[in-house]
Amino acid sequence: MIGLVDANNFYVSCERVFQPQLEGRPVGVMSNNDGCVIARSAELKALDIPMGTPAFKLEGLRQRGEIHLLSSNYELYGDMSARLAQLLRDACPEIAPYSIDEMFVYLEGLTAEQCEALGKQLRQRIRRHLGLPVCIGLATTHTLAKLANHLAKQDPHYEGVCLLNGQDHTTEAMLKRTPVGSVWGVGRRLAERLAIGGVNTAWDLRESDEKLLRKRFSVVLARTALELRGIPCLEMNALEQPRQRIMTSRSFGQMTGAFTEVHNALRRHAQRSAEKLREQRSLARAVMVFLKTNRHRRDQPQYFPQALIALPSPSDDTRVILDAVRQGLEQIHRPRYRFMKAGVMLLDLVDAEQYQLSLLHPPTRERHPFLMATVDQINQRMGQGTISFGMTDAPAAWQLRCAHRSDRFTTRWDELMKVGTHPGAVAAAEAKQKQKLKQNQKKHQQPLTSAKRVAQPRA
Ligand SMILES: [Mg+2]
Known part of the structure; x- marks a missing residue:
């Protein structure tokens, strides 16, 4: 069985882990230099603010406190992604990261019920240990797992974990209402060509003659049809790259x-x-x-x-x-x-x-x-590599505009979260921390930031 673990609104969710006051609020994350919106919480989506909206257009809403806009904090997102991968690696025999917030897990030798139970367990563990909400799609093939994940996200009745066995009514109903263009590896242009032949839904593709698909389109599409039937025949690398990564x-x-x-x-x-x-x-x-x-x-x-x-x-x-x-x-x-x-x-x-x-x-x-x-x-x-680029000199650290960036809670010693009973205590702790940091730096004769990639921050 193959599982696809996909974090919900990943960038926003990472921010909420350390700023729980943003939970339930419309939150957007902006591109570098605070240009435009590149990630949205469900609440922001509900306000009909599209992806890519320039930040200045939202300045009014932000100043009135109706929405929250944060600068992107890639260091935090990258580290949370690494932690998610590590947690899955500890729990599953094999995993394959697919994008920053999507990871395949391969579960061998388990029944469907056991896989579903493990999926629920994983989801809880990820929520408790990392604070991230995820959905998990389970199926016998990559293509179906991707669709199962989609279903788990859309239908709250699944409670975040959806298993499609490929043969039952749920699978059939799901495939019948999925436009063929939403199937993994079927792009918009291919969907248009398929529509001419009367293939409009994922179900139509599944029921299409595999040999005909191979002849008229491609081997990959023929295999995709088989995958929709629950027959695994696509390696992750064989699939067309999605447009986002x-x-x-x-x-x-x-x-x-x-x-x-x-x-x-x-x-x-x-x-x-x-x-x-x-x-x-x-x-x-x-x-x-x-x-x-x-x-x-x-x-x-x-x-x-x-x-x-x-x-x-x-x-x-x-x-x-x-x-x-x-x-x-x-x-x-x-x-x-x-x-x-x-x-x-x-x-x-x-x-x-x-x-x-x-x-x-x-x-x-x-x-x-x-x-x-x-x-x-x-x-x-x-031929590939006839001209290639040599080593380049070290650039000056990039200065980005990021006026609203949250702290890099998990990778910078001087930006760790502060906890205290009253403001004085927090300030005192901060001063102590700074002093310690200076001492440490002297001791090791190197900036502490170079040691930031340890897996767990030591207290
Ligand atoms: Mg996601």
């Missing part, structure tokens, strides 16, 4: 702990990801870097870190993405571990064309489109 990752030929080797692999992945990004005419707002040790090698220490770096402004420039990748790697790389896999994920994508039309945030990319287009052309004609 791009992932490139690969296992090393040989396990390695060397920074340069890991970095070289990541640089390749970053360049390939940037190419895919430009192919689909998107810009990315954030870059995630992740590393994995070999979990089958019980004799070796295990480490599955990830780091999330926000870009100064949405970009498809390979050089900008490479800079972010190096920053991320520097945060998480520890030479004593031997890594088996490394990957790059580009997140929070926006449509490049729409973005360029925006007068509010003119992109800082006047000259590079020609450079990037030329590089892409040469690589397409002469």
